[in-house]
Amino acid sequence: MASTKSSIPFTGTPEQERELMAVIAEHKEQQGALMPVLQKAQDIYGYLPIEVQEMVAAGLGVPLEEVYGVSTFYSQFSLFPKGEYRISVCLGTACYVKGSGAVFDRLSEKLGIKNGECTADKKFSLDACRCIGACGLAPVLTVNDEVYGKLTPDDVDKILAKYA
Template sequence: MANCANCTNELSERGFRELEQFIDELSDKNGALISALHRAQEIFGYLPKEVQQFVAKKLNIPVSKVYGVVSFYSFFTMIPKGKYPISVCMGTACYVRGADKVLDEFKRELNIEVGETTADGNFSLDALRCVGACGLAPVVLVGEKVYGRVTPDQVKSILKEYE
């Protein structure tokens, strides 16, 4: 999926129509860039250059401004995420309790690095600063499901839940 052979299918006409409708319905287009990008990422799952160009055109702003925002904020991604995005909290409490070892085990099991997606498109791996669940440290998110007090030994069983 990282080399996305079917990007044109993923970037469907329907998706562009939905995004266009969202932007057209905005009462004030000035200052709407973040909202438009959030909606675009909800629709497409990521923000490739074609989507950034579309947003720039619809908001009548330079593509460079759109790219600047997309590349600055860590929430936005220009790379397709896996079907099951995995995020390992690397905040202080999680790190002190072994999050680095948990992250290393995910990298080993999935054979990918942070920021990458598995070849089958099932999993992507990210490290986060803090998820605000320090009492459960170390914390792993798979999609929106929270796993607390995760050890490296639990990584295989977590991944099996999504096979």
């Protein structure tokens, strides 16, 4: 397995660390502390890179692998930061049958990142999402709050160019 350590340098601040330590201290003695601590950690940092998970593991006295196991079991947790422009491609049923898979693959190829990852310049992140309720426009993607519909893979360049 290729390691899932984020190649984007960690830029956590001392304030963020203090905040995380306070959260850990608050939950330390409670059973099942890992989930709420991870949720708050993601609120603080936006994602859960190895640096953050190591702090959680050391703070709660649980193995790092246990922390990682939980963080990859639940889709709400992300191992990678979100970009300035968050691209979500709908892979819900209607979009999928209208070819959103190919749109997603083109984006992944152009940006050089996989599902859930972020480009090295932190500009774009890419996620596959479920139905966003715009089936009439299928296949659709969103960039932050902007919606793009009736897409083909060839539209990808144009959309990316708008944010370059």
